[in-house]
Amino acid sequence: MSRLDSHIRQKIAQRDSINLASQLLDGEDGVIVEFGLSTGRSYSHFRERFPRLEIFCFDRVDITHPQSRPPAGHLFLGEIIDVLADPAIHARFAKQVLLAHIDTGRGNLENENLPEQIMDRIQHWLKPGALVLSDHALRLAPAWRIDPVDTTGQVQHSDRFFVYRRR
Numbered sequence: 001m002s003r004l005d006s007h008i009r010q011k012i013a014q015r016d017s018i019n020l021a022s023q024l025l026d027g028e029d030g031v032i033v034e035f036g037l038s039t040g041r042s043y044s045h046f047r048e049r050f051p052r053l054e055i056f057c058f059d060r061v062d063i064t065h066p067q068s069r070p071p072a073g074h075l076f077l078g079e080i081i082d083v084l085a086d087p088a089i090h091a092r093f094a095k096q097v098l099l100a101h102i103d104t105g106r107g108n109l110e111n112e113n114l115p116e117q118i119m120d121r122i123q124h125w126l127k128p129g130a131l132v133l134s135d136h137a138l139r140l141a142p143a144w145r146i147d148p149v150d151t152t153g154q155v156q157h158s159d160r161f162f163v164y165r166r167r
Contacts, residue, residue, distance in 0.1 A: 006160075010135065013161035014042065014103070017133050020154050020163065021099055022049035030098025030127050031056060035080055035118050036135075040068025042103060053098065058083060080104075080114065084121040097125040102134040112136070119144055132164040140164075 030053065032046055037057040046055050058076045076083050083089060100122060104114045115136045123144045132146055140146060149163040
């Protein structure tokens, strides 16, 4: 399969996973955190699917399209692991997160363990029943208390984007 076809499949799976999350979490309260904002395409989709919820984004640098830029106070920049070392960030989000979106990219060896590093640091942010969406299949740690969600028949190319639910 070409890299282009692989990328398209991943984007379809990502979109379908976000749409599924909007159905599963409809009417719930909490915040969304997105790790790997990039140009803001998924952020734009989150705004449409979750118009009532605040969305907070984390990335190394701001390369968002002007129409997809989070408002002031909703974008945290810097090396994600360094930003997540700030106790004030943890106090802000503890037990508040309804949905965590971890999209750190594929094919870059330095990012391969980043999703698990993020989960280690944000596990206490997740509300019971919260969802985690990831572009990597997570090696689950017992402390995270999350389980894979079977998305068969709901997410095309479900082997390219992964959904988990907090117990």
